[in-house]
Amino acid sequence: MPAYSLEEIRQLEEWDQRFVWHPFTQMREYLQEPPLIFSQGEGVYLYDVQGNRYFDGNSSLWVAIHGHGRKELSDAIKAQLDRVAHTTLLGPANVPSIQLAKRLVEITPPSLDKVFYSDNGSTAVEIALKMAFQYWRQCRPPRMERTSYLSFREAYHGDTVGSVSVGGIELFHSIFGPLLFKHFSVPYPVYSKYTSKESPETISAQALEQCEKTLKNHAHEIAAVLIEPLVQGAAGIRTQAPGFLRGLRELCDRYEVFLITDEVFTGFGHTGKLFACEHENVTPDFMTLAKGLTGGYLPLAATMTTQQVFDGFLGTYSEFRTFFHGHTYTGNQLGCAAALASLDLFEKDNTLERLQPLIIHFEKKLDDLFERCDAVADIHQIGLVAGIDLCRSRRRQEFYTLEERVGAKICFDLRKYGIWLRPLGNTLVLVPPLISTAEQLDHLIFSIEHSLDGYSVA
Numbered sequence: 253m254p255a256y257s258l259e260e261i262r263q264l265e266e267w268d269q270r271f272v273w274h275p276f277t278q279m280r281e282y283l284q285e286p287p288l289i290f291s292q293g294e295g296v297y298l299y300d301v302q303g304n305r306y307f308d309g310n311s312s313l314w315v316a317i318h319g320h321g322r323k324e325l326s327d328a329i330k331a332q333l334d335r336v337a338h339t340t341l342l343g344p345a346n347v348p349s350i351q352l353a354k355r356l357v358e359i360t361p362p363s364l365d366k367v368f369y370s371d372n373g374s375t376a377v378e379i380a381l382k383m384a385f386q387y388w389r390q391c392r393p394p395r396m397e398r399t400s401y402l403s404f405r406e407a408y409h410g411d412t413v414g415s416v417s418v419g420g421i422e423l424f425h426s427i428f429g430p431l432l433f434k435h436f437s438v439p440y441p442v443y444s445k446y447t448s449k450e451s452p453e454t455i456s457a458q459a460l461e462q463c464e465k466t467l468k469n470h471a472h473e474i475a476a477v478l479i480e481p482l483v484q485g486a487a488g489i490r491t492q493a494p495g496f497l498r499g500l501r502e503l504c505d506r507y508e509v510f511l512i513t514d515e516v517f518t519g520f521g522h523t524g525k526l527f528a529c530e531h532e533n534v535t536p537d538f539m540t541l542a543k544g545l546t547g548g549y550l551p552l553a554a555t556m557t558t559q560q561v562f563d564g565f566l567g568t569y570s571e572f573r574t575f576f577h578g579h580t581y582t583g584n585q586l587g588c589a590a591a592l593a594s595l596d597l598f599e600k601d602n603t604l605e606r607l608q609p610l611i612i613h614f615e616k617k618l619d620d621l622f623e624r625c626d627a628v629a630d631i632h633q634i635g636l637v638a639g640i641d642l643c644r645s646r647r648r649q650e651f652y653t654l655e656e657r658v659g660a661k662i663c664f665d666l667r668k669y670g671i672w673l674r675p676l677g678n679t680l681v682l683v684p685p686l687i688s689t690a691e692q693l694d695h696l697i698f699s700i701e702h703s704l705d706g707y708s709v710a
């Protein structure tokens with residue numbers, strides 16, 4: 253891997269600190285340390301400008317599902333680049349966006365027959381919210397009072413004002429309160445096989461009861477129920493009690509509101525199936541996709557919906573039932589070419605079949621870690637995703653405050669072991685690339701356990 257000269261590195265560090273404002277980052281603290289600057293990737297590894305190698309334990313924010321430097325993906329983008337990089341989808345069509353839409357309809361749950369493209373997870377959610385809202389205003393008779401949504405505590409659906417409105421993470425969202433539209437919020441049925449006192453059936457039934465109570469009183473005001481299926485990601489990897497999603501689908505049918513499943517994080521394999529909805533055989537009315545859609549190569553998102561919703565927007569031009577929404581890069585040809593190549597890789601690499609024994613291995617390793625390590629308060633795991641909650645002592649029930657930033661400190665220590673992770677508060681978030689090997693996962697868990705040694709008081 254080509255390392256940069258010391259002089260070049262100093263220059264890059266200085267420019268980063270002078271010119272770049274990093275997202276979700278307290279810049280005063282950031283500026284106190286030299287930045288970690290990645291310059292290359294190969295397989296599951298990233299390399300910084302000094303040439304140090306790191307296992308990419310969060311798949312570059314949950315996108316690099318096939319790893320880095322995949323020739324198949326860059327070849328597909330290069331081939332498309334030689335044809336044309338971008339043409340607008342406002343009016344004309346383009347070849348890869350047509351082909352990708354057909355593929356997405358084929359691989360997603362039945363009834364999701366229409367694809368509306370955008371650029372990122374937040375816009376995919378924003379589009380689902382707006383489509384649901386407009387649909388009810390245009391149906392016969394119109395349901396004008398459906399101006400609200402039902403979503404879940406600790407939910408994260410993105411950072412645009414619409415997606416923040418249906419979010420539930422106090423730390424990120426409360427400051428924007430005065431800007432946000434109204435939504436109803438119910439508890440997410442979090443279940444951990446390690447620490448939950450109630451059975452998953454009880455947790456699921458109690459949460460469904462809460463949802464039903466809200467729907468009974470407010471369904472006439474609710475355009476859609478929005479959920480991160482099977483696991484909340486940004487909340488710190490919070491796994492859902494099995495059976496809940498299926499029950500929620502039934503409630504949405506009973507109260508005639510749309511179900512939006514936000515698969516921006518869960519889509520494309522990390523839960524062990526291509527889409528999380530498949531675990532419970534659920535077909536939503538809208539499904540949002542982004543992150544892994546292009547294998548982490550280019551920003552692209554899709555909002556999928558049904559023929560019924562699509563038909564609700566049909567009319568003569570002068571009826572103005574059109575969905576007046578579109579981004580400049582909607583249906584970008586390079587992004588769609590990358591997404592097609594990424595779907596091909598699932599077949600070529602046999603990704604999902606290969607994943608199943610790896611998930612069993614991963615779960616076993618996490619079981620051992622929980623058993624051995626008193627500095628682990630809890631673990632939530634589904635597929636190749638895990639959140640490891642840290643504490644001072646599980647035995648003594650002593651927990652860290654957010655201000656102690658132990659998650660960040662452990663992630664910093666993990667760099668010594670050649671591992672790069674980004675925490676969520678005091679939770680270590682493990683979302684390794686789907687192509688990881690059992691040995692690489694062993695090293696990841698081994699390194700975490702050793703880093704925690706210095707913190708455990710057991």
Ligand SMILES: Cc1ncc(COP(=O)(O)O)c(C=O)c1O
Pocket residue numbers: 372373374375377408409410411480485486514515516517518542543
């Ligand atoms: C479930 C979910 N929805 C939406 C988003 C927002 O996606 P983006 O960051 O691409 O806007 C995220 C990002 O983490 C997510 O996890």
